[in-house]
Amino acid sequence: MNLFAVSIYWDLPVLLVVVSIVYSATRHDRWDRIFREAFRWGTQIAGFLALVGVGLYLLSTYL
Template structure:
């Protein structure tokens, strides 16, 4: 029995995890919501760029080696 709705990839959870981790980290450093959102946006961008960079490196290594 093939249930495509239950066969969801774990990668759909990645954006939610990025948002939650960024918000929690920012909330530990600031008390005001405007500062929290600003800091969380910056951290979310940094984490995303870091993960994309790792993905590109791994893709290049698997393609050319």
């Protein structure tokens, strides 16, 4: 496996954190609310991506 092909997946957690903080900052003014909303939103997105990943893995394995 090529090291450069795998390295793009290291950007996903960074991108998830940055997008969730920026999205939360557009809706709230206080830092405690921004971080609370960013954590909630980030966990929902991470859960959704994990669910999609498991679904695609199961489809590729059993079909």
